[in-house]
Amino acid sequence: MRTWKVDDVMTQAVVSVPETASYRSLVDLLVSRRFSAVPVVDESQRVTGVVSEADLLRKIEYSGAEEPRLFEGRRRRGERAKARAATAAELMSRPPIVAPVGMPLATAARLMDAEQVKRLPVVDDRGRLVGIVTRGDLLKAHLRPDDEIHRDVTDGVLMPLLGEAADEVTVTVTGGVVTLTGRVALWTMADTAVRLTRQVAGVVTVADSLEFDFDDRYMVAPVPVYGVA
Missing domain, CATH: 3.10.580.10 (CBS-domain)
Incomplete structure (x- = not known):
């Protein structure tokens, strides 16, 4: 980005x-x-x-x-x-x-x-x-055209983050307001997409309508057990 x-x-x-x-x-x-x-x-x-x-x-x-x-x-x-x-x-x-x-x-x-x-x-x-x-x-x-913002969101945020799955997300930009709709695999992917989109130059706000298949925000890393063969 x-x-x-x-x-x-x-x-x-x-x-x-x-x-x-x-x-x-x-x-x-x-x-x-x-x-x-x-x-x-x-x-x-x-x-x-x-x-x-x-x-x-x-x-x-x-x-x-x-x-x-x-x-x-x-x-x-x-x-x-x-x-x-x-x-x-x-x-x-x-x-x-x-x-x-x-x-x-x-x-x-x-x-x-x-x-x-x-x-x-x-x-x-x-x-x-x-x-x-x-x-x-x-x-x-914040005077950037909406089509430039759209290109930065799709090419600079979604493609690097989601790869081929970026096609599952629809981006619309009106007056600098970006709306993200669609479905991704993980909650962290949706959250990261929204946070990075907010950082794109000219974005006024982000309307988050993304859905996800699995909520991974509460996943706990396994605690290592030492001394076990």
């Missing part, structure tokens, strides 16, 4: 900025292009950080603020430092949260959620910028 990766949906024509980019140029870029963040790269195109709207807003947030307190926390000190920053290198958040080439879409979605970011720079094995993937890009998988 083919697993969709960030490479399949990312934008390759990425806008990035050098570490020397000025504060004013960063504001102009994000406002004019309606970006919420932009990756920062070094001379070798390796991603060294990301500058977001939040990073740029520190200058406004701390404008005219009182001097830092003696026991001010590390996070607050870092925010004050960004308020005085003038270049991307000083403003950017680091280390950058990136997606390596080949990362599955599900993994990228979990990473975005865990890190509370809206986009991920995609990097090669040397850390060089090759693309960018957004939350909206991850949703592109």
